[in-house]
Amino acid sequence: MSHLHINRVEIAGFFVLYGQRVDCINNVWVVGTEDEVVVIDASHDAAPIIEAIAGRTVSAIAITHGHPDHLNVADALGDATGAPVLIHPDDRFFWDEFQPDRVPDGALRDGGTLSAGTHRLTVIHTPGHSPGSVCFRVDDIVFTGDTIFQGGPGATDRPRGDFPTIISSIRDRLLVLPSQTVVHPGHGPSTQIGVEEPLYRQFADLLPGSA
Ligand SMILES: [Fe+2]
Secondary structure (H helix, E strand, O other): OOOOEEEEEEEEEEEEEOOEEEEEEEEEEEEEOOOEEEEEOOOOOHHHHHHHHOOOEEEEEEOOOOOHHHHOOHHHHHHHHOOOEEEOHHHHHHHHHHOOOOOOOEEOOOOOEEEEOOEEEEEEEOOOOOOOOEEEEEOOEEEEEOOEEOOEEOOOOOOOOOHHHHHHHHHHHHOOOOOOOEEEEOOOOOEEHHHHHHHHHHHHHOOOOOO
16 A cells, blocks of 8 residues: 555635634645545635646545535535546535535534545534534545644534534544544644544533533
């Protein structure tokens, strides 16, 4: 099995969500081998992403969730690479608002896999930040979009975000991963499941029905 290559592309931009301008820097992840990659998210500017792809075949452009800063160049990147752009159906309502001129090429579903050369990324549905938020696991690495950051969960104050739901997703789907699992989020620095776990255990204790 050939070595897994991971390129992190940091891209600054902004978006307007329901009248509020948000400036942000996104991590776009290019993951795969010397021959084939999956691109995780399509943020702000296709050019540096295409540069990181460096001529390799793109098997999929996988969108972690439908907020505009994660898909606002999905159309340009899809056109430039010819790769299918995929999003979870539960965030299709965001896609239709922010990418109205193009339809997604397919759906991400829990337990599905994406191929990146000899490696496989597994889709983990982690609703809460948005209904269709997903993470992607490959080997001892998980790409978390806006579900987990270093130091806290993603915001849940946007339409159809829900705090108990994100905490349940993290507890039931991410904290069960080995503690040494590396977390590569959609914004900011990377971390590890075991480093973040104590914080989320505190949140989970607040959930209704927790002992
Ligand atoms: Fe988001």
